[in-house]
Amino acid sequence: xxxxxxxxxxxxxxxxxxxxxxxxxVKGGLLVENGKIxxxxxxxxxxxxxxxxxxxxxxxLVLAPGLIDCRVFTGEPGSEHRETLASxxxxxxxxGVTTIVTMPNTNPVIDEPSLVDFIRRRAQATAKVRxxxxxxxxxxxxxxxxxxxxxxxxxxxIAFTDGDRSIANARVMRRVxxxxxxxxxxxxxxxxxxxxxxxxxxxxxxxxxRLGLPAAPAxxxxxMVERDIRLVELTGARYHFGQISTxxxxxxxxxxxxxxxxxxxxxxAHHLLLNELDVGAYYTYRxxxxxxxxxxxxxxxxxxxxxxxxxxxxxxxxxxxxDTKRQTFASAAFGAVGLETLLPxxxxxxxxxxxxxxxxxAALTTAPARILGLNGGTLAKGAAADLVLIDPDHPFxxxxxxxxxxxxxxxFEGRKFQGWAVMTFVDGERVFTRS
Amino acid sequence: MTSVANHPILKTNHLLGIESLSVAEAVALLDLGxxxxxxxxxxxxxxxxxxxxxxxxxxxxxxxRTQSSFELAAKRLGADVLNMSVKASSVSKGETLIDTASTxxxxxxxxxxxxxxxxxxxxxxxxxxxxxxxxxxxxxxEHPTQALLDALTIRRRLGRIEGLMVAICGDILHSRVARSNxxxxxxxxxxxxxxxxxxxxxxxxxxxxxxxxxxxxQGLEGADIxxxxxxxxxxxxxxxxxxSREYFRFYGLDREKLxxxxxGALVMHPGPMNRGVEISSDIADDLEVSVIAEQVEMGVAIRxxxxxxxxxxxT
Numbered sequence: 001x002x003x004x005x006x007x008x009x010x011x012x013x014x015x016x017x018x019x020x021x022x023x024x025x026v027k028g029g030l031l032v033e034n035g036k037i038x039x040x041x042x043x044x045x046x047x048x049x050x051x052x053x054x055x056x057x058x059x060x061l062v063l064a065p066g067l068i069d070c071r072v073f074t075g076e077p078g079s080e081h082r083e084t085l086a087s088x089x090x091x092x093x094x095x096g097v098t099t100i101v102t103m104p105n106t107n108p109v110i111d112e113p114s115l116v117d118f119i120r121r122r123a124q125a126t127a128k129v130r131x132x133x134x135x136x137x138x139x140x141x142x143x144x145x146x147x148x149x150x151x152x153x154x155x156x157x158i159a160f161t162d163g164d165r166s167i168a169n170a171r172v173m174r175r176v177x178x179x180x181x182x183x184x185x186x187x188x189x190x191x192x193x194x195x196x197x198x199x200x201x202x203x204x205x206x207x208x209x210r211l212g213l214p215a216a217p218a219x220x221x222x223x224m225v226e227r228d229i230r231l232v233e234l235t236g237a238r239y240h241f242g243q244i245s246t247x248x249x250x251x252x253x254x255x256x257x258x259x260x261x262x263x264x265x266x267x268x269a270h271h272l273l274l275n276e277l278d279v280g281a282y283y284t285y286r287x288x289x290x291x292x293x294x295x296x297x298x299x300x301x302x303x304x305x306x307x308x309x310x311x312x313x314x315x316x317x318x319x320x321x322x323d324t325k326r327q328t329f330a331s332a333a334f335g336a337v338g339l340e341t342l343l344p345x346x347x348x349x350x351x352x353x354x355x356x357x358x359x360x361x362a363a364l365t366t367a368p369a370r371i372l373g374l375n376g377g378t379l380a381k382g383a384a385a386d387l388v389l390i391d392p393d394h395p396f397x398x399x400x401x402x403x404x405x406x407x408x409x410x411x412f413e414g415r416k417f418q419g420w421a422v423m424t425f426v427d428g429e430r431v432f433t434r435s
Numbered sequence: 436m437t438s439v440a441n442h443p444i445l446k447t448n449h450l451l452g453i454e455s456l457s458v459a460e461a462v463a464l465l466d467l468g469x470x471x472x473x474x475x476x477x478x479x480x481x482x483x484x485x486x487x488x489x490x491x492x493x494x495x496x497x498x499x500r501t502q503s504s505f506e507l508a509a510k511r512l513g514a515d516v517l518n519m520s521v522k523a524s525s526v527s528k529g530e531t532l533i534d535t536a537s538t539x540x541x542x543x544x545x546x547x548x549x550x551x552x553x554x555x556x557x558x559x560x561x562x563x564x565x566x567x568x569x570x571x572x573x574x575x576x577e578h579p580t581q582a583l584l585d586a587l588t589i590r591r592r593l594g595r596i597e598g599l600m601v602a603i604c605g606d607i608l609h610s611r612v613a614r615s616n617x618x619x620x621x622x623x624x625x626x627x628x629x630x631x632x633x634x635x636x637x638x639x640x641x642x643x644x645x646x647x648x649x650x651x652x653q654g655l656e657g658a659d660i661x662x663x664x665x666x667x668x669x670x671x672x673x674x675x676x677x678x679s680r681e682y683f684r685f686y687g688l689d690r691e692k693l694x695x696x697x698x699g700a701l702v703m704h705p706g707p708m709n710r711g712v713e714i715s716s717d718i719a720d721d722l723e724v725s726v727i728a729e730q731v732e733m734g735v736a737i738r739x740x741x742x743x744x745x746x747x748x749x750t
Binding site for chain 2: 139144145146147148149150151175178179181182183235236
């Protein structure tokens with residue numbers, strides 16, 4: 001296939017066009033030229049059969065902006081045996097994700113302008129989808145010394161985070177946020193009080209007690225959320241909670257938003273679909289950070305997504321290998337892959353009647369684009385043709401062998417889903433077709 | 436010698452900060468300083484204003500520049516000068532500041548010049564000593580003679596202060612020079628801007644009647660004077676600023692950023708400079724724009740004026 005289809009032109013016919021950015025939800029067609037959306041509308045291709053271009057009959061399936069996944073851990077550089085930018089991009093394409101936002105928790109840590117440049121170049125050379133790197137907030141993710149946020153931003157870091165680590169020291173956090181605000185840089189925080197969760201594998205509860213596992217109270221999240229909200233108020237920094245998982249955290253963030261603070265938040269797909277009991281018999285693929293929560297917390301954050309109080313849904317894609325997951329539960333590493341189950345998990349909420357399809361897609365496209373300042377997440381004329389064709393109803397049972405990512409540690413093995421990506425396009429180029 | 440008559444200038448017998456000066460007092464000090472520039476440039480630099488008087492330089496922080504400036508000013512006015520080295524004194528043996536004060540008091544000096552790392556130290560000594568006290572820098576509070584010498588430098592170069600736009604750039608948070616300058620320049624009718632990363636801006640700085648910028652190019656736009664501050668090395672290692680290279684990239688004065696200021700804008704620095712951190716060498720050494728050497732000269736003149744003014748109040 002040529003880089004941009006036949007003469008770089010693709011005509012999508014008979015699609016249900018959903019553009020959360022404009023509120024569009026209509027049957028129609030979309031024309032791609034030279035990697036960009038050239039035209040879109042309900043009557044496009046009604047009068048004449050499009051010629052001189054590749055024609056894709058969508059048969060009523062959903063054509064939407066490609067997904068933007070704000071929270072993706074890869075193993076490059078340093079742990080390429082788990083995942084490379086290339087293998088993560090395969091998984092992304094198969095999941096309908098056209099932009100992955102990578103976390104700086106690599107070896108070495110992405111805390112130097114030259115390393116941001118390395119990620120961007122590697123992605124350009126090897127990845128099928130767009131890669132937008134985040135850089136560290138503190139050097140070596142140690143929570144002590146701020147990074148060169150100004151130079152990192154110039155090098156192309158789109159936001160700043162210590163990934164799955166909270167900055168314990170409030171004085172450091174205050175100064176880091178102040179400094180980030182100087183450059184209008186987005187800080188992305190992880191909300192777990194590090195001392196409270198030290199050594200814990202699971203949320204403190206009757207279930208954890210029965211399993212006899214080291215556990216931490218769920219309020220470890222709200223404590224950090226409350227602190228960071230106060231520091232945002234003090235410093236004026238733009239702040240995004242990468243993923244929250246409890247009602248208490250959600251309530252605090254909702255109140256902070258109502259006060260007009262520049263705060264947003266995300267939730268990981270596995271926290272929407274699973275609760276603490278899904279750990280079952282010490283199932284290490286469901287050991288995630290923060291840990292799965294009570295059913296009451298799960299239900300609260302589902303409601304948060306439905307109401308729009310939670311802005312984005314992320315995969316929190318975190319590849320782990322047999323070396324780190326074939327362990328006792330307490331010794332196993334945290335994390336689950338998720339790029340290929342992000343869309344099916346979000347569709348699960350739609351099928352369960354929690355929210356409309358456009359609402360769910362907004363949390364995967366428009367909202368992350370807005371928060372991160374990316375150009376994608378829209379079907380507007382002139383926008384890059386980053387597209388996903390979605391069959392929202394196709395039922396399937398997830399099996400690990402279906403996955404494209406190098407690591408297979410999914411938390412959803414054996415789960416019944418309904419709906420997935422059938423084609424994915426980046427810059428008008430087809431990067432995935434479901435066979 | 437002086438064009439200003441020998442009448443009293445200051446209402447108090449101390450100079451603890453700009454805050455306690457009136458506009459009239461500040462202007463009188465500048466006028467008097469002006470006359471001492473001429474005297475310092477003459478072959479006979481001596482005057483007898485402080486003949487028989489004793490001045491003690493008490494420096495709890497090392498500062499070759501300020502200490503020698505006061506020493507020279509005092510000697511040109513005929514005073515005897517004693518430089519107290521704090522390291523060699525009993526202060527380092529645990530004596531309290533008040534004990535030091537009473538010891539010094541017993542030596543009957545006429546003027547004490549004090550530099551101390553803690554804010555309020557000069558004020559405390561002024562209450563315990565019978566002599567005049569000059570604050571030569573206390574913590575992050577005030578450094579009045581620096582602000583006066585800066586004002587004198589500006590006034591001599593541009594003929595006025597009123598209506599000028601002065602941009603003060605750098606570590607405002609820890610700077611007594613910035614605090615004294617903000618007060619004095621505002622008093623004299625200048626428009627003051629502060630330029631710094633948010634980590635180096637003090638809380639509620641906007642309440643001082645200044646405009647605040649975190650983008651240096653925006654902040655320099657239309658500035659007549661660019662006043663750079665020193666960034667201490669230990670503040671560039673991650674607590675306030677991530678590195679000196681990042682600091683220079685965004686807050687160091689180079690030709691590109693200076694081009695945003697008014698054509699012919701003057702560059703000032705209280706010294707000592709960190710070349711390549713807050714200021715590029717080619718600007719620091721460019722006598723067309725840099726008045727840094729002139730600031731040192733004005734320093735001696737304005738300190739002579741301050742000493743003279745205090746002596747007028749002595750019996």
